[in-house]
Amino acid sequence: MxxxxxxxxxxxxxxxxxxxxxxxxxxxxxxxxxxxxxxxxxxxxxxxxxxxxxxxxxxxxxxxxxxxxxxxxxxxxxxxxxxxxxxxxxxxxxxxxxxxxxxxxxxxxxxxxxxxxxxxxxxxxxxxxxxxxVDLVQGVSSTKVKTTAGIEKSSTTFVSQPVHMGAISEPVAAFEGDVRFTMTVGSRAIQIDLADMGDTPRTFGAVVQHINAKLGDAGVSTRVSYEQIPGEAKTVKSGDKTITLPAGPDQWAFEIQGAVGETVSFSADAVSDAVYVTQGVGTKGVDQLLKFQADGGSAPAAAARVGDAFAVDGQVGQTALPEGVGTVRASATAADGSLWVVADLTAGDANQPIKGKSDVALMKFDSAGNLVSTRLLGAASEASGFAIAVGDDGRVAVAGSVTGALEPGKSGADQTVADSFVTVFDATGAEMWTQRRGAKAEDEATAVSFGPDGQVYVAGRARSAMPGATALGGWDGYVQAFSEHQTTPIAPVQGLAGAVAQFGGVGDDFVQAMTVSGSDLYTAGVENGRMVVRQFTLGEDGAPVLSATRDLGLAQGSIAGIAIDNGRVILTGQTENAALDLGAPTTAHGGGSDAFIAVMSADLQPAASDRLTYIGGEGDDTAADVVVKDGKVWITGANRAAGASDADPSQGYLSRLDPETGAVEWSRTWTADNAQARPATIAVASGGASVLDRLGLPQGEITQTNAKLLTQATALRVGDQFTVTPGNGARAVTVEITAKDTLDTLAKKIVNASSRQLKATVVTDKTAPFMQRLEITAESNKAGAVISSGAPGKDALGALGLTPGLISTTAGAESKDRKAYGLSLxxxxxxxxxxxxxxxxxxxxxxxxxxxxxxxxxxxxxxxxxxxxxxxxxxxxxxxxxxxxxxxxxxxxxxxxx
Structure with a gap:
């Protein structure tokens, strides 16, 4: 270079x-x-x-x-x-x-x-x-600054996923056949059945008119319209060349025009299970969310996706993940059918900047693939998300590693060494508590599960002793329990670290999957080059005690997941080992790397009921992620030719298998741009697919307002801060972010901290009318003020998208007595x-x-x-x-x- x-x-x-x-x-x-x-x-x-x-x-x-x-x-x-x-x-x-x-x-x-x-x-x-x-500051010198971080204005309008492509006067394919659903506005359930339109062509205009007539008859104010999505030019890569394709035809979507005080939700009686797959396309990171309708159930057959050249039979949705997503390692569905995705961000959204080099985002999607919210972890330097779990009560636990500060001002024993972290959010995505636990050497949390009595269990690996444990050599595996505590019913929930078990040998040991079933906890991973499953018994205080171990032989691959179903341990992964130690396979190894499904008894003792199934052909087959549901195994991954590199063509697959017989009951394969599809995670939602997928509408209540709290809408964490030094000689004042701060309250804090030398107002972005930002200027005939970064690990300016510096009416211009200079450092x-x-x-x-x-x-x-x-x-x-x-x-x- x-x-x-x-x-x-x-x-x-x-x-x-x-x-x-x-x-x-x-x-x-x-x-x-x-x-x-x-x-x-x-x-x-x-x-x-x-x-x-x-x-x-x-x-x-x-x-x-x-x-x-x-x-x-x-x-x-x-x-x-x-x-x-x-x-x-x-x-x-x-x-x-x-x-x-x-x-x-x-x-x-x-x-x-x-x-x-x-x-x-x-x-x-x-x-x-x-x-x-002179005036000299570390940052910039200007007369006005504006946060790049923005927060969406309250809105009662909702736009669906695209439903139709082409002329608005044409009949819409998605409206054909049996299209019945319920639209609930406030407390009134309104039945919509397009069969009531008789022989009227089902154009977008006619369907909108039909729905609005039903809404009018019900006496509600909410109405439905349609939104035009203009076609845009698209660039694709073909080898080393970038080709710009002409703009495609316009697309059309539903627009729900809500009214104040009226909630709007959608439901359908005829449903089937839904399967979500995140995947990477080409050589980029993970950048798509696919939705499939499983066979069975009562939902009408899936309709062809609008504008998706690579859609396959049964695929009912495709959503582009936000820019800046680098890696996705885990996803899970909630009871309401929504999908939680944990992603590593190398860059924040234009309205939601990150503080450091990378951060972890918890993204929530509704059943139609609409991004409902993004909750940033708020790491000051670097962070990676490795695991997610959703509890029966809706809580969401995320685990991974963090380097540098996470909790404001706390960087662990060494700010250059990665530590494990676990954060628990409530069902809305608001943070409840965070715990950072680290050995002196690097460590990371790679799995998380909810246990009995609200316990949270984290498993991972560490290069030295975790607090309260003993190191064994190289990388060791570990399991740690966390409990929750409130000093009073209205006090914040605190996460308390409990007992920890560290295990392995003198080689490198890696926990890649974990699950909790009653009073038993199971881990699976590669230990000193071998696949090992461990069973721990959970004591009354939640402490994990090792009770059984099973060695399945040379790994020559990795573990994708572990689950307990009907008293059986079901293990999945990928391996080149054609003779894992579980007896004769029901389906033989096909060559190269194959996915596998292993079934064994809950006590991990060899038994005649053990089963082993290999999945794959002569090439390399990966097992990216797995879900066990209703006794069946859902697995996704990629197929490549033997010896192919990451840059070579690959196709994605999604299959459902019977783990007892190894029979493949349902399967789909697909490709993508540049002949590369790389599935990353899988999640299954019971009854999550319906005719609403054709209409681009979600099941459940639609989101018509967005959280206004800074700690929920940006990378800011409670305790982050910056300093305002008034130019009139008054003392410097530290502005600290609290859990209840909004753009409005922050504006007031800045004005007060500056001794009213600055003016801070919430403004609407002219180029994005739905977005609000904070604009700071110097008051007329005032000295202005210097805004400085907070202490290391506590700085709030990065998450706000502000640069430290002087804000003054004389900034950048000669004045009678002095000039202002910014070092831009x-x-x-x-x-x-x-x-x-x-x-x-x-x-x-x-x-x-x-x-x-x-x-x-x-x-x-x-x-x-x-x-x-x-x-x-x-x-x-x-x-x-x-x-x-x-x-x-x-x-x-x-x-x-x-």
């Missing part, structure tokens, strides 16, 4: 062929009006190696007492600027060092750690240091990788440029003094030639290793 250095070199007034010029260093003796700057050609440049050595020795980066000005009576602002310059110069040297080849892992870690603490030191110093003649800079190092070098070069501009802004330069530095006027000093060369060399090193 080549890096264009012209931007950085331009900051120093040089080009890629710049050389030192003795003539550019000539000066004219005049009366001194400013102290000699540390970047002047008459000053001796600090050696980068000396700066790095000093920083790693623990010396402060900014030391005003070490600055010696050569002009008596000069403003103290010069001392501050020169000290800041030296600090930024040291950070640059650290970034340069991190990009050098041959750096040992130990020294790199030390350099990264010192850079992080040094950046924090610079930020703290800027937030507390007062300048007399993110507090999220790191040295973790080549791209991060490159970004840090560029940001620091820009910040150094701003410091030089602030130096000039304090007063006129001496006539004849070198004027070119980062402003581009005049010649380049020898010192800055050296600095430019240093930056060029640093970026060149990154280019050659990228």
């Amino acid at each position: 080549m890096i264009d250095n012209s931007y950085l070199l331009g900051l120093f007034g040089t080009s890629t062929t710049t050389t030192s010029s003795t003539t550019s260093a000539a000066t004219t003796a005049t009366k001194k009006t400013q102290p000699t700057a540390p970047w002047s050609s008459t000053e001796t440049a600090s050696k980068p190696s000396d700066l790095v050595r000093s920083a790693l020795a623990g010396r402060r980066l900014i030391n005003e007492s070490a600055v010696d000005l050569d002009l008596a009576g000069a403003s103290a602002d010069y001392t501050r600027l020169f000290a800041l310059y030296k600090g930024l110069e040291t950070l640059s040297a650290l970034a340069d060092r991190a990009g050098e080849r041959g750096l040992s892992a130990i020294e790199l870690a030390q350099t990264q750690k010192r850079f992080a603490s040094g950046l924090e030191e610079v930020g703290d110093w800027l937030s507390t240091t007062k300048f007399e003649g 993110p507090n999220t800079l790191t040295l973790n990788g080549k791209e991060a190092i490159k970004a840090s070098i560029e940001a620091l070069a820009s910040a150094i440029s701003t410091v030089r501009s602030a130096y000039k802004g304090l007063g006129p330069q001496t006539a004849g003094t070198l004027t070119n530095s980062l402003t581009g006027k005049g010649g380049s000093t020898a010192y800055y030639d050296t600095q430019a060369a240093n930056f060029q060399a640093a970026l060149a090193r990154l280019s050659t290793t990228a």
Whole structure:
């Protein structure tokens, strides 16, 4: 990867062929009006190696007492600027060092750690240091800022999934046949049967008119209309080429126009089971949600999907997952038929930014595939979601790993090492409690289940001892119990860590699945290369005690799931081992990697009732996920040719099997864009499919309003904060996010914290009229205020989509007495990788440029003094030639290793 250095070199007034010029260093003796700057050609440049050595020795980066000005009576602002310059110069040297080849892992870690603490030191110093003649802030300097985080306005309008494609005057295929459902508005159940239309062609307009007549007769205010979805051009990849296809025909959907005080829900008497599959398409992450109608039940036959070129018989829905979804590892249905999906986000939605590099999202979809809500975990750095469980009471538990802060200000024993976490949400998606548990080395939670008496069980793996347990060597498996507690009936629910069991051997052990049945808990995973199932007995206090173990032989694959059904343990996964230790298989291994279903007794003892079924052909067959329902096994995965790579064609499959006989009772296969379909998770909803799927409508109550709480609609967590420092000299005030904060309450907090130097208002986005954001401006004839990031692990600005900085009416423009400068120096800079190092070098070069501009802004330069530095006027000093060369060399090193 080549890096264009012209931007950085331009900051120093040089080009890629710049050389030192003795003539550019000539000066004219005049009366001194400013102290000699540390970047002047008459000053001796600090050696980068000396700066790095000093920083790693623990010396402060900014030391005003070490600055010696050569002009008596000069403003103290010069001392501050020169000290800041030296600090930024040291950070640059650290970034340069991190990009050098041959750096040992130990020294790199030390350099990264010192850079992080040094950046924090610079930020703290800027937030507390007062300048007399300029305003200087770490972030930007502007007259107005607006959050990128937005919250949807209250709405009584609901738009369904697309139902028809083509001319609105044409009869709609989805309306043909037996179309009967109930629309309940408030307390009135209104029966809709399109057979009542007689011979009238079932166009969209005619059906809407028929439904509205029924609603009018029932005396309700809610009405139905149709919404046009214009066709859009689509880009697809064919090999290395990107092809843009012309816009397709328009699509049409139902629009429900609700009325205040009237809830609206839909139901159908004739239903069948529904199966949801999340999948990746092409080489991207997981980006689609598919819905299938299972055979059996009483629902009418599924209709062909609108606009889906890859739909197969029985597929009744397809929904694109939000942008930024990287990985989906778990999904589950709730009792109301809704679907919960846990996803890793590499980027937040445009209206819901994440704080760090990645976060975990809990997404709720209704039965029609509409995204109802997205609840972000709110990790400050990185997080991954590995497991989900839905309790009988509607609670949702999510488990995974987190690096850096999760609970505000708490980063675990080491902020660079991953810890396990579990978060429990109520049925609406509101967080109830979070527990972070970590060993000294890295660990992660890979499975979660609800147990008796409200207990929550988490299983995972750890490289060292979990708190309260003993390490055995390498990666160990672990199981831990959590209970819930309330000090008073109205107090918040707390999650309390209980007993933990750590198990395995001297090799690497990995729990990949877990289930709880009564007083028994089962885990399954790969331990030292072998497939192992363990049974634990749960004590009165919920403590798991190992009671039985079964070794199924060499893994040569992985576990997809484990379940207890009718007194049997049903295990599924994929393997290349054609002779797992469960006796003769009912269906033989087909070659390569095959999916498998293993049935064994609940006490894990070998028995004549053991069953083993292999699923697959000569190629490689994966078992991505599995669900056991009503004694049958639903399994999904992908089929590839033997020896194929991840980039080669694959097709998805969904099958239902009898685990006793191995018979395949129902099966579908499909492909996708670029001939690649990669199923990831599966979930089954009893009675979740009906004629409503044809109409793009969900079962149950439709969502007509959205949560307005910031902690539910954004990545903010209770306790996140930022600081407002009024420009009128008042003290800095910390604004802290509470569980009840909305955009309105946050606006009031900002105004009060700024001593009314700022104005904060909730505005409607002109480009997205359904979205509201927070806009902050300086009050007229007021000094404005500085908004600074919160403490590490507690910063709220990232989740709000705000950049730290000065908000002032004079920002960016000369005023009579002073000018405002923003360093645009993110507090999220790191040295973790080549791209991060490159970004840090560029940001620091820009910040150094701003410091030089602030130096000039304090007063006129001496006539004849070198004027070119980062402003581009005049010649380049020898010192800055050296600095430019240093930056060029640093970026060149990154280019050659990228």
